[in-house]
Amino acid sequence: MKFAKRLSDISASPTIAVMQEAQRLRKQGIDVIDFGPGEPDFPTPAPIKQAGIEAINADFTKYTASSGIVELRQAIADKYNREWGTDFTPANVVVSCGAKHAIYNVCTTVFEEGDEVLNPAPYWVTFPEVVKMTGAKPVDVITTEEEGFILKAKAVAAAIGPKTRGLIVNTPNNPTGALIPGDEVGRIAELGRRHNLFLLFDETYEYFTYGETKHVSLASFVKASDDFYAIVGSASKTYSMTGWRIGYILGSKPLIDKIGEFQSHAAGNPTSVSQKAALAAILSDPSLVKAMQEEYCRRREYVLNALSEIPGFSCPRPDGAFYVFPNVTACLKASGIPNSEEFARFLIKEARVTTVPGSAFGMEGYIRISYATSMENLREGLGRIKAAVTTLLKH
Ligand SMILES: Cc1ncc(COP(=O)(O)O)c(C=O)c1O
Incomplete structure (x- = not known):
């Protein structure tokens, strides 16, 4: 079908695509930890x-x-x-x-x-x-x-x-x-x-x-x-x-x-x-938001510590939002994986963890991890990434 020219260069949101990929795998009974979505895991207060x-x-x-x-x-x-x-x-x-x-x-x-x-x-x-x-x-x-x-x-x-x-x-x-x-x-x-x-x-x-x-x-x-x-x-x-x-x-x-x-x-x-x-x-009491902010703060600390132990990863310390954007270029170089998209694919396949490749955000050599998910998921998912990357870099 012929579409309007102004939409000819538009593609679907890669972050939504990652979310859908995680859902697809879960439907197949695969246990996937999803670090893709920029969506708070708390219920609406x-x-x-x-x-x-x-x-x-x-x-x-x-x-x-x-x-x-x-x-x-x-x-x-x-x-x-x-x-x-x-x-x-x-x-x-x-x-x-x-x-x-x-x-x-x-x-x-x-x-x-x-x-x-x-x-x-x-x-x-x-x-x-x-x-x-x-x-x-x-x-x-x-x-x-x-x-x-x-x-x-x-x-x-x-x-x-x-x-x-x-x-x-x-x-x-x-x-x-x-x-x-x-x-x-x-x-x-x-x-x-x-x-x-x-x-x-x-x-x-x-x-x-x-x-x-x-x-x-x-x-x-x-x-x-x-x-x-x-x-x-x-x-x-x-x-x-x-x-x-x-x-x-x-x-x-x-x-x-x-x-x-x-x-x-x-x-x-x-x-x-x-x-x-x-x-x-x-109009709500600011304590509602403060409680979420404090929880994100705890998670950020945990995530930064865990990432520092993954070989080939280095992570700038972010001051806000609920994302980290680790540099994985050393990992790509050592493993021969050509780019962040392939690396994210590798993490889905070998670690059963979804992340978003840096290329989606216009920057190669990085991946985005959202910590708007439970501590339990963070612990499990980052553990899996560490294990998968450690094995990858041994070969
Ligand atoms: C920077 C930024 N702006 C806007 C939005 C969209 O927010 P909303 O749910 O209000 O459309 C997002 C969601 O991920 C975002 O990261």
């Missing part, structure tokens, strides 16, 4: 679920305002104003069906054919695909392990060309866990302002940080009325609500109005019941 149940029982099950219910937009604006001293109102917020949808909304509204959009690599798999869907061209800006995969304003400035329209920033980062320090976020904001470079900041993992460096939102460097940015957030990871599909965008009123018009035709509204649950989540 009880008060959030209760708000969803109450919304259903109150028949809050019809269309809502297409940009989201005003109480939720207000709660999101208040959260940012409280945390970052901004001046947002509900007019600066659109609620969408997850951060993924929010990113699609922003890119469709701002980017077009002929534009280039800077995309720091390693990148979350969806960014370049969404840019391509708009007709614009994603251009990689490489961040390096030596610099902790931290995006530097200097590297962005050097990559700006005559067609550059935007930059996508994800901090804390998927897949590397890198966190951009506040002063560097400020320098990137300044570049946006000076060069009319549209900044799309994805802050989905904002509360999951573990070291000395703290997450600093782009919000602390912009006014609500500035027209060179959008900030995207999500209820998915923060409150373990991936299936409820609630994300949001903050930006200037004209941008938010235009996105609202687009969303009103493209999606109608985000799910009514999920909006009530997300409202309860955003």
Whole structure:
């Protein structure tokens, strides 16, 4: 069948493909440990679920305002104003069906054919695909392990060309866990302002940080009325609500109005019941999120220690999100396995562990391991990887 040209270069999400591969093997009775998905393993906290149940029982099950219910937009604006001293109102917020949808909304509204959009690599798999869907061209800006995969304003400035329209920033980062320090976020904001470079900041993992460096939102460097940015957030990871599909965008009123018009035709509204649950989540006691953050922190420590004992692996110490991105080039070289995709295949076959190859994120020689899974799985899975790699390197 003939498909639209704008989708000719798009492929299915490799992380979802890994999840499906693990499910396929499990169906065959094979015991697979899945380090693939970027999905919290905790249940959605009880008060959030209760708000969803109450919304259903109150028949809050019809269309809502297409940009989201005003109480939720207000709660999101208040959260940012409280945390970052901004001046947002509900007019600066659109609620969408997850951060993924929010990113699609922003890119469709701002980017077009002929534009280039800077995309720091390693990148979350969806960014370049969404840019391509708009007709614009994603251009990689490489961040390096030596610099902790931290995006530097200097590297962005050097990559700006005559067609550059935007930059996508994800901090804390998927897949590397890198966190951009506040002063560097400020320098990137300044570049946006000076060069009319549209900044799309994805802050989905904002509360999951573990070291000395703290997450600093782009919000602390912009006014609500500035027209060179959008900030995207999500209820998915923060409150373990991936299936409820609630994300949001903050930006200037004209941008938010235009996105609202687009969303009103493209999606109608985000799910009514999920909006009530997300409202309860955003208004919930911070201890709910803190408990998850502390558990991730414990797991990160465990994973880093376990990885340090695997021959051929070296792992930068990430400050945020819930991923590690070990360098496996020594392993590839010593074993003759040609690339990260083949290495991930080897791990499925010999260790019965799924990971995501670095190539999916635009960086060869690495694999991504998600520690959004139980300690028991981490212990078992990392033990299996160690055994398989030790045997591999003996031959
Ligand atoms: C960086 C980043 N942004 C956005 C998302 C998507 O989040 P949501 O479930 O809100 O669509 C993910 C999910 O993996 C992510 O890693």
